[in-house]
Amino acid sequence: MKSVETIAMYKKIRPRLGAPVGFVPTMGYLHEGHLSLVRKAREENRTVVVSIFVNPTQFGPGEDFINYPRDTESDLNMLEPITDIVFLPSAEEFYPPGYDSWVDIEGITDVLEGAVRPGHFRGVATVCTKLFNIVQPTRAYFAQKDAQQLLVIKKMVSELNMPLEIVTCPTIREPDGLAMSSRNTYLDKEQRQAATVLYRALMLAEQLYGGGERDANTIRRRITEMIEKELLAEIDYISVADAETLKELDRIEDKALVSMAVLIGKTRLIDNVALEPVI
DSSP: OEEEOSHHHHHHHGGGSOSSEEEEEEOSSOOHHHHHHHHHHHHHOSEEEEEEOOOGGGOOTTSSTTTSOOOHHHHHHHHTTTOSEEEOOOHHHHSOTTOOOOOOOOSTTSSTHHHHSTTHHHHHHHHHHHHHHHHOOSEEEEETTSHHHHHHHHHHHHHTTOSSEEEEEOOOBOTTSOBOOGGGGGOOHHHHHHTTHHHHHHHHHHHHHHTTOOBHHHHHHHHHHHHHTSTTEEEEEEEEEETTTOOBOSBOSSOEEEEEEEEETTEEEEEEEEEOOOO
C-alpha cells in the first residue's frame, strides 16, 4: 500500500494503476462500514484507492469540523491489507487562497439535510467532483446510510456526464441495529443505548408497510411517537418521501425512503430505510 499526500504525486502514479480502479472516499476514523465499501471495491477492481480527507466545506458554522474524530495511523493499519493507494490531500491544497469554484446540485438538496445544513451539499458535491477528477476511478463506492448524499452524487455524475459508476452498498449496523458512524464515538453509555431508537423506529416503519399501511402520514406519526418516548432523543426531522426526488408523500404508491435525523444528547445521527414492493 502506498500513501500519497499531494495531487501532483497522485497524478504522477495514476497512469501506472491497473484498470479498473475502485475508489472509496472517506473522512477517516474508519470503522467496519467503511471497510465493507473497501472490500467491495477490492472484489470488483484491479486497483483500490481510498481517500482520507475531512472536508471543511461540508461543515457549517457550529458543526463539529474541529472536533471530528481523526486517527490516521489506525486508518492506515486497517487499510493496509485491502488497499493499493491511500490519498491524503490537505485542505490547503484542495482549497488554496482565492478558491472560488463550487458545484451546486439544485432541487434535491433543498430538503432534509440540505434544509437544516445550508451549504452542506455544495461542499459534498464540490469535494467529490475534485476527488473524481483527480483519482479518475472506474467505480466509486458509497453507503446507503447517507441516502440523500448518495442521490445527490448519482444525480451529479449522471447530469455532468462523469465517466464513472456509482456503486451503492448496504448500511452496516452494530448488533443492536445502530448504523455504524464515526460520530457514534461521541455517545456515552446511556446515550448509546438511547440511540437504538432510530433503528427501532425504522423497523416499525417497515412493519407498518409490510402490513399494508400506505398512508405516509400514519407512518410518520407512529415512528415520531416512538422516538418521542425516548427521553434523550430530540427529533430534527422525520421524512417519508419519494425514493428518487425526496418529495414528501401523502400516500406511498411506489418506492419510498423513510429517513430521519435525531439528536441524542448533542450528537446528531441520521439513518434511513427504503420501502418498496416485494415482487
